[in-house]
Amino acid sequence: MEKLILICPLERVSDPGSYGFSLESGGKHVNGFVVRRDGECFAYVNSCPHTGSPLDWVEHQFLDLEGALIQCAVHDARFLIDTGECIFGPCPGASLEPLPIRVDSGNIYLLGDA
Numbered sequence: 001m002e003k004l005i006l007i008c009p010l011e012r013v014s015d016p017g018s019y020g021f022s023l024e025s026g027g028k029h030v031n032g033f034v035v036r037r038d039g040e041c042f043a044y045v046n047s048c049p050h051t052g053s054p055l056d057w058v059e060h061q062f063l064d065l066e067g068a069l070i071q072c073a074v075h076d077a078r079f080l081i082d083t084g085e086c087i088f089g090p091c092p093g094a095s096l097e098p099l100p101i102r103v104d105s106g107n108i109y110l111l112g113d114a
């Protein structure tokens with residue numbers, strides 16, 4: 001059965017903007033982040049496909065200065081916001097692992113297993 005696990009209120013994430021989170025889902029620990037852009041939200045596991053390091057250097061900061069791409073703070077890889085595909089840096093063609101989310105009643109939820 002599907003379970004909604006609260007990540008944060010939608011208003012907590014600016015547009016464009018990002019928000020890192022850490023929570024439990026189905027007995028597993030999930031370190032992830034949400035990116036909001038043009039009214040849409042996307043979420044990924046906070047693990048760079050290059051080395052598995054967390055992408056953020058500053059808390060909740062996962063975007064480049066222009067707010068156009070996800071940026072890994074470790075070796076500067078850049079990823080498309082809507083697909084998580086790496087388009088620049090040491091791991092081209094690799095992708096971030098997407099997380100299923102739902103925006104409902106002003107909140108962002110992770111879809112987990114009950």
Ligand code: FES
Nearest residue numbers: 048050072075077
């Ligand atoms: S760990 Fe992300 S680019 Fe190297």
